[in-house]
Amino acid sequence: MSARSLNKALLIGNMTRDPELRYTGTGTPVATFGIATNKSWKDANGETKELTEFHNIVSWNKMAEICQQLLAKGMKVYIEGSLTTRSWEDESGVTKYKTEVRVDDMILLDSKGRRGAGMDDVSDVPNTGPASEAPVDKKEVKDEKPAKKTAKKAEKETDEDPLDEDLPF
Numbered sequence: 001m002s003a004r005s006l007n008k009a010l011l012i013g014n015m016t017r018d019p020e021l022r023y024t025g026t027g028t029p030v031a032t033f034g035i036a037t038n039k040s041w042k043d044a045n046g047e048t049k050e051l052t053e054f055h056n057i058v059s060w061n062k063m064a065e066i067c068q069q070l071l072a073k074g075m076k077v078y079i080e081g082s083l084t085t086r087s088w089e090d091e092s093g094v095t096k097y098k099t100e101v102r103v104d105d106m107i108l109l110d111s112k113g114r115r116g117a118g119m120d121d122v123s124d125v126p127n128t129g130p131a132s133e134a135p136v137d138k139k140e141v142k143d144e145k146p147a148k149k150t151a152k153k154a155e156k157e158t159d160e161d162p163l164d165e166d167l168p169f
Helices: 061-070
Strands: 009-015 020-023 029-042 048-060 076-089 095-108 149-152
Touching: 020 061, 029 061, 048 061, 048 076, 061 095
Parallel strands: 048 095
Antiparallel strands: 009 029, 009 076, 020 029, 029 048, 076 095, 095 149
């Protein structure tokens, strides 16, 4: 009998920066961005304490393009994925490590659209269903103040594993 394992990350937080879309040497889209999550509690003296965690997020293929189109700094977003750690050597030969959440699913939790927090006009932001149906061009679809958008399982992974490639950053 083999032991089971599970690698799943569920986050609800605020975007700390706009997604940055790049392409691998073979043309695979990859988007990176950050999310902040907050936790608060009362200590033994009754004082409220707060802790903010910052998470590195990476999305691949169609999901990367969707994240780049729809997400913006300040937006509240749900991310579901798995933890991935990669390593590389810096210029001085020191091995560096970075742990990221690799996106499987993304749901917008506010209706602020591409403009991020503080903007009310979302008339030009598309309301998308599953990622495979999402428009690539925002001008293709007009919608009235969408409350929630989802991008689920952007596309089946290609035969090649993008993690085997050299990352463009």
